[in-house]
Each structure stands twice: as C-alpha cells, then as structure tokens.
Amino acid sequence: MKWKVNCQRCGKEFVRVMCNDGSKPKYCSMKCFGPKKTEDELFLHRKKMYNERVVQAPGSDCWGWIGTKDSDGYGRFHSKPKQILAHRFAWEMHFGKIPSGLIVGHHCDSPACSRIDHLYLGTTQHNTMDMVRKNRQAKGSRNGGAKLNEVLVNEINDHIVTGLGDAEIAKKYEVNRRTIKRIRVGLLWKHVGNAKKEEMKNELNKSRIRQGENVNFAKLSDSEVRDIKKALKEGQTGNLIAKKYSVTRATISNIKNGKNWKHIGAE
Numbered sequence: 001m002k003w004k005v006n007c008q009r010c011g012k013e014f015v016r017v018m019c020n021d022g023s024k025p026k027y028c029s030m031k032c033f034g035p036k037k038t039e040d041e042l043f044l045h046r047k048k049m050y051n052e053r054v055v056q057a058p059g060s061d062c063w064g065w066i067g068t069k070d071s072d073g074y075g076r077f078h079s080k081p082k083q084i085l086a087h088r089f090a091w092e093m094h095f096g097k098i099p100s101g102l103i104v105g106h107h108c109d110s111p112a113c114s115r116i117d118h119l120y121l122g123t124t125q126h127n128t129m130d131m132v133r134k135n136r137q138a139k140g141s142r143n144g145g146a147k148l149n150e151v152l153v154n155e156i157n158d159h160i161v162t163g164l165g166d167a168e169i170a171k172k173y174e175v176n177r178r179t180i181k182r183i184r185v186g187l188l189w190k191h192v193g194n195a196k197k198e199e200m201k202n203e204l205n206k207s208r209i210r211q212g213e214n215v216n217f218a219k220l221s222d223s224e225v226r227d228i229k230k231a232l233k234e235g236q237t238g239n240l241i242a243k244k245y246s247v248t249r250a251t252i253s254n255i256k257n258g259k260n261w262k263h264i265g266a267e
Contacts, residue, residue: 007032010032046077046089049079050086050089050114062108063113065112072111074086086112087113087119090115091116102121104120105121105126148175148179154192219246219247220261222264225255226265228255
C-alpha cells in the first residue's frame with residue numbers, strides 16, 4: 001500500500017510504503033531518520049508543537065487549546081515516544097521537571113488551559129481537596145457509575161419517612177440494602193434534601209440523648225438535684241450538701257454553675 005505523507009523531520013512530502021513488518025515509515029530518507037534527537041532538540045521540537053496549538057481563549061483570560069484533547073478535556077500532543085499533556089509541559093518549560101508523585105492542577109478549573117499563573121503544583125490529595133472545596137466533584141446522577149438519580153432518591157427519602165424498611169426499598173429500586181442505609185443516615189446523596197426526613201432524624205437524635213437520671217451511672221435523681229438547687233438558693237454550703245447526698249464537692253459546684261443537670265430547674 002502506498003500513499004503520500006510529510007516527513008516528520010524535514011516536512012518534505014514523500015510516498016510512504018508500508019514495511020514488511022507492518023510498520024509505517026515516518027521519514028523521507030535515512031538522513032532525516034538519522035540519530036535520535038538530543039534532549040535539547042527534543043525540548044525545542046515539543047516547544048514548537050506546543051506553541052502551534054496554544055491560543056488565547058475567547059472571552060476568558062485562560063489559554064485555549066486547538067490541538068487534540070483527551071476525554072477529560074486536557075490538551076495534549078504526540079512527541080515520540082509518548083503523549084505530552086499541554087499544561088504539564090507548560091509547567092516544565094518554566095520550572096523544570098515535575099517531581100515524581102506530584103501533579104499540575106488548575107486554579108481556573110479549565111483543563112485545556114496552560115497559562116502558567118493558572119497552574120499550581122501539588123499532590124493528588126491537594127487536587128481532590130480543591131475539587132471538594134469548589135464543589136466540582138461528580139455528585140449524584142453526574143457520577144457515571146450512579147444507579148440512582150435525584151428524583152429516585154427523593155422517592156426513597158419519602159419511603160424512609162413513611163417507615164418502609166431498607167430491604168423493601170432496596171428491592172423496589174434494585175440496589176443494595178447498604179445503599180439505602182447510607183442514604184438514610186446521610187452518607188450518600190446528602191445533597192438531595194428532604195425536609196420531612198431531616199425533621200425525623202432530628203427527633204430521633206433528641207430521643208437518643210440521655211440526661212440526668214436516665215444516664216446509667218447517675219448518682220443523683222432529678223428530684224434530688226431539684227432539692228440541691230433549692231438548698232444552694234437558700235445559701236447552704238457546697239460541702240454540707242455534698243456530704244448529705246454522698247457526692248463530691250465538684251459535683252455540687254458543677255450543678256451550681258450549670259455545667260451538669262442544667263435541664264433541671266430549681267423549685
């Protein structure tokens with residue numbers, strides 16, 4: 001098979017013939033094929049390719065990219081033997097090689113941008129924290145792996161409020177029972193609000209709070225605390241009251257200062 005292409009070294013057009021091993025020649029002659037580029041030659045070649053593809057983005061202070069982009073929108077170009085990401089190459093042009101384990105992130109949140117003052121060097125964790133802080137993470141139905149959407153989760157929340165069990169809800173919506181439980185406690189789809197569910201959750205939390213004599217290790221009863229507060233009001237000393245009720249002086253002091261048993265009022 002024969003077809004015309006341009007030499008990758010000199011740009012001259014030549015007729016390319018597929019080799020016996022199936023490879024496709026990229027150079028017009030052995031002279032152009034020649035020795036491998038030095039690091040400086042390779043850098044200049046990549047810089048030329050980068051400059052040919054970077055442009056000022058219309059209506060923005062970001063720099064756009066007219067070359068190939070990957071599935072996430074990052075600009076890239078091919079320089080043998082690998083694909084080069086435009087924003088990483090821009091960083092290396094100004095600051096040198098990127099240390100292993102670090103990434104180049106975007107302050108502007110535009111993947112195609114490679115303007116140097118829009119970039120920063122950090123870890124994957126920093127990038128994730130920045131994403132969460134700016135609320136850019138894929139939530140709910142925007143997550144490609146989501147089996148539910150906001151409408152269905154609202155329906156699930158309604159079922160939770162009416163008292164339907166997790167197993168029944170999971171079966172109805174063909175999801176794992178654990179998924180329903182995590183929606184119930186607010187670990188999943190917490191951005192989908194439901195006023196009735198929140199009210200029910202708050203009431204449940206209140207009912208779980210133990211106070212006063214309902215606490216297992218309480219040494220005093222509600223009525224005894226009322227009597228203590230009454231005695232304090234009448235001017236009795238803390239030491240005398242503590243001895244009478246077989247508690248420490250600190251306990252009486254905490255009752256007096258409202259640190260403990262503050263839900264009990266003096267009669």
